[in-house]
Amino acid sequence: ETGVTQTPRHLVMGMTNKKSLKCEQHLGHNAMYWYKQSAKKPLELMFVYNFKEQTENNSVPSRFSPECPNSSHLFLHLHTLQPEDSALYLCASSYERFAGGLVGGTGELFFGEGSRLTVL
């Protein structure tokens, strides 16, 4: 039990479907992250939320839409995905000292087990 829970663990969807990935953390952290893990590539940071505000968006296509309603929950809404979007999507959380601006993070992230997405 890492304190970060992701659902579903596995998802298969067609290119025209709309689905969502959910992440929940019970660690009292105030920063949450989405990473994409593809084979033989570095983990790609997609989005960062700090105190519910989005602080990073690494040129992610608009077919991925994040939502952070509170510091404990993070969603990734998926729409009209492509087969190359098939990957393991990892959620993480961390405790950050400041809201907005220069975060001054410690770099210690707590990861969920991931949601394995397959786009047909």
Added chain:
Amino acid sequence: GNSVTQMEGPVTLSEEAFLTINCTYTATGYPSLFWYVQYPGEGLQLLLKATKADDKGSNKGFEATYRKETTSFHLEKGSVQVSDSAVYFCALLNQAGTALIFGKGTTLSVSS
């Protein structure tokens, strides 16, 4: 920009062998450096870290020393076990402190 380069895997070792996984980085200033480990079917978890030059991070028999001269943070263990089989990721914290930048990961397979 910031980047991390790890040695290509997989690394295959026998139990009790010595392990080295190379990691070099490119970054502005002196970032904090990390090793994360991902066991099969699990998410990543922090293994060790170093926040300034010449610091040595250590945990579970693993060690890594922050070398600013060579911009490296190589992971070592004197005697690996089968339970160490996993994917190891080197990472750096960007200067703004807003995100971790990871390498591609190196798969370690230890046989008895």
